[in-house]
Amino acid sequence: MVATAPARTVSKAQRREQLIRATMKCVSRNGLSATTMAEITKEAGLSLGIVNLHFQSKEKLLVETLRYIADEYQSEWQKAVRIEGSPTEQLANLIDIEFSARVCQREKLAVWVAFWGEAKSRPTYRRICSALDREYVLAIQTLCDEICRTGRHPHTDTEIVASGYSALTDGLWLDILLTPRDMSRAKAKRIAIDYFSSHFPGRFTALS
Amino acid sequence: MVATAPARTVSKAQRREQLIRATMKCVSRNGLSATTMAEITKEAGLSLGIVNLHFQSKEKLLVETLRYIADEYQSEWQKAVRIEGSPTEQLANLIDIEFSARVCQREKLAVWVAFWGEAKSRPTYRRICSALDREYVLAIQTLCDEICRTGRHPHTDTEIVASGYSALTDGLWLDILLTPRDMSRAKAKRIAIDYFSSHFPGRFTALS
Amino acid sequence: MVATAPARTVSKAQRREQLIRATMKCVSRNGLSATTMAEITKEAGLSLGIVNLHFQSKEKLLVETLRYIADEYQSEWQKAVRIEGSPTEQLANLIDIEFSARVCQREKLAVWVAFWGEAKSRPTYRRICSALDREYVLAIQTLCDEICRTGRHPHTDTEIVASGYSALTDGLWLDILLTPRDMSRAKAKRIAIDYFSSHFPGRFTALS
Amino acid sequence: MVATAPARTVSKAQRREQLIRATMKCVSRNGLSATTMAEITKEAGLSLGIVNLHFQSKEKLLVETLRYIADEYQSEWQKAVRIEGSPTEQLANLIDIEFSARVCQREKLAVWVAFWGEAKSRPTYRRICSALDREYVLAIQTLCDEICRTGRHPHTDTEIVASGYSALTDGLWLDILLTPRDMSRAKAKRIAIDYFSSHFPGRFTALS
C-alpha cells in the first residue's frame, strides 16, 4: 500500500505524476471528501509537505488529477479515430477502447464520478469536463456524418446521435461503477454497439 | 443564552422534510463536501442542534435525503407506467415526465450526482441507488417486451434496450447538469425519443 | 431499567427522592461526567424538563444527591453509637454496620467516590464531605476516649486513632469499589477490627 | 492564519511530558470533567491541535497522565524498599517518602482522586490503579513478613496489615485533599507510624 523509498533523483514531472497517481488511488478508494493530504502522501510514500511544494495546494492537486485523467481519456479515444478504417470501423474501435479493461477500470471510473459529484459547485472541474465532452461529441458526430454520407441515413440528426452516445457512455460507466452486478463491461459494450446498430441498421451487425 | 420562540406547530414528519429540503438546497448549491450542518440549519431557519434531534447525525440526514429523492423519483416514473395506454404511449409518458421541468430540475440533478460521487465508497448510498435502478430497468424492460410482442421486433434484446435507456437517462441528466450550454432538457428529450424510435422504428415517430 | 408510569399524586418530596435515586443509579453506572439529565429522567421514567422544575439545575440536583447519601450514611453510623452497650461493643456495631451489605453497596460507594473526585474543585461538595467527616471522627474519638478511660491505654492519642480509622474506612471503601477482587466486605471488616484490636489489645479479640 | 514560530527543539517524549504536566495542573485545578483540551494546551503554551498529534485523543492523554503518576508513585515507594536497612527501617522510609512534600503534593493527590472518581466506569483507569495497588500491597506484606519472622508477632496476618495500610494511605491522602484543615501531612504521617507501631509494638516507637 505504501510505495518504496522515494528516489532522490526523480524529476519534477515524475514527482507530480507520482502524487497524482496516489491521489487517484485514494479518491477511488475513499471518495473525494475523505481523501486527505496525509493519506495521499502516505500512499505515495512521501512526506506531508511535498504536495504544497509541487502543487501549492490540495485543490490544485485535485484539478491536476482531473486534468490528468481527462488528458489520458482524450488520448485514448483519439487513438480510435486516428486508426485507418471506415467510420464504422472507427466507431467500433472506439467502443472497444472505451470499454476495454485498460480504460474502463473501476478505479478510474470512481475518480471520474467523484469529480462529477463536485463539478456543479466547482467551475474549474466543470470546465475541464465540458471541454473534453465537447471535443468528444464533435469527433463522434464527424464519424456519424461520414457514415450518413456513405449510407442511406439521410434524415439522421447526427448531433443527437453523437450527444446521445456521449451521454450513454457516461451512464454506462456510472452503472459499471455503482451496480457492477447488473452492469459488466461486456454488457456495456453490447449496449454501445446496439446503440449505433439501431441508428445505422446493417452497419454494425457483424462487429465483435 | 435565551432561546427565541420556536415554532411548535409542526409535526415531526414536517420538520424532517423541512430539513431534508434544506439539505437538498445546500448540497445542490455547494456540493456534498461543502455542506455543513450550520448551513443546512440556517437554510431551514432552525437551530444548529435540530438535526441531531431529528436525524441523530449528519450522515443519517444525508441518507434520508438520498432516500427522499429516490422515493420521489420512483413515484414519478411509476406514474407513467400506471397511466392507461399502449406501451409506446407509456414510454412516451415516461420520457415526458423524466425530462419535465418538475422532475428534471437542476437542483435535484445536482443532488443525485453529488451522491453518485460518494456512492462508491459508501455502501448505503450505493444500495439505495442500486435498488432504485433495478426496479426502473425492470419496468422499462417490461414495456419493451410488450412492444416487441405486439410489433415486428422479434430479435430485440429488451434487457439491453432497457439497461441502455437507464444509462442514457443518467448520462443525459449529468450533461444537463454539467454542460447546460450543450444539453437542454428539450435536447435530452429528443435524444431519449430518438433512442426508442431507433429501436422500435415507426412507433415513436409521431410523438411530441 | 425504566420506572413505571409516574403517579400524578406523588408529593414534591417524593418526586425529589425519585430523581435523587435515579441520579445515584446513573452516577454509579456511568460516572459523574457521563451522567446527563436525559439519562437521569429516563431512569426515573419522567420527562426531561422535570429536574429544572424540582431542582432548578443539574448542579443543585447533584448537590442534593450528595447531601442525601451523606445524611443516610450519618444516620447509619449514629445508630451504632446510640445502641446500648460498652464503647467496644459500639465500635464493633459501627464496623458491622459500615461494612454491611446495606451500607456498603457498590452502587453507593461509586457515588461517594464520584463526588470525592470532583470535590477538590467544588467547594460545595467539599463542605458537605468535611462536615460529615468531622462529626464522624468526633464520635469515634469519644468512643476511644471511653475505652481508654476504662482500660489500660493511658498514652493513646485518640484523635490519631479516630482520624486514622476514618481514613481507613474511606480507603477500604475505595478498594472494595476499585479492586473488588482483592478487597471484599468481609476482608475490609477484618481489617477494621484488626485496626482497633491492635490499638486496644485484648478488647476486640472475641468479636464477630 | 499565520502560525507563530513553534518551538522545534523539543523531542517527542518531552512534548508528551509537557502535555501530561499541563493536564495534571488542569485536572487538579478544575477536576476531570471541567478539563478541556483548550485549557490543557493553553496551560502548556501550545496549540489546540497538538494533543491529537501526540496522543490521538483526549481520552488517551488522560490515560497516559494516569499512567505517568502511577509510574512516578511506584518508583517512589520502590526507592524506600530498595534502601539498605531492616524491614522496620524500610517501612519508616516508606512513610517518610509517602508523606513527603514531594510525593504528597495536593496537586498530585487531586489527580489521583479525580481518576478514582471515574475509575468505576472506566476499566482502563481501574486496571492501572489495580496493578499499582497489588504490587504495593505485596511489597509491604513482604516487609511485614520479615518483621514478623525476626520478632515476636507469630499470629499476625500480614496480608491484612498490608492491605489495611494501603487503604489507610489512600484514605489519608483523600483527607489531606478534602479536609486540609483537619488533616496535615504531619498528622497523616503520625497516623501511619501509629498504624505500624500498634501492630508491631516496640518496633516503631523511636522513629522520626
Place this chain on the structure above:
DNA sequence: AATGAATGAGGGTTCATTCAT
C-alpha cells in the same frame, strides 16, 4: 405540575497549510 421540542454555547476532533530544520 408536567412535557419534550427546540436552542446554542461549548466540547473534541480533523486536516490543509506553514516553516524551521
Place this chain on the structure above:
DNA sequence: CATGAATGAACCCTCATTCAT
C-alpha cells in the same frame, strides 16, 4: 528539495436549559 511537527479555523456533536403547550 524534502521533511514532519506545529498550528488553528472549522467541523460535527452533546447536552443543560428554556418555554409553549
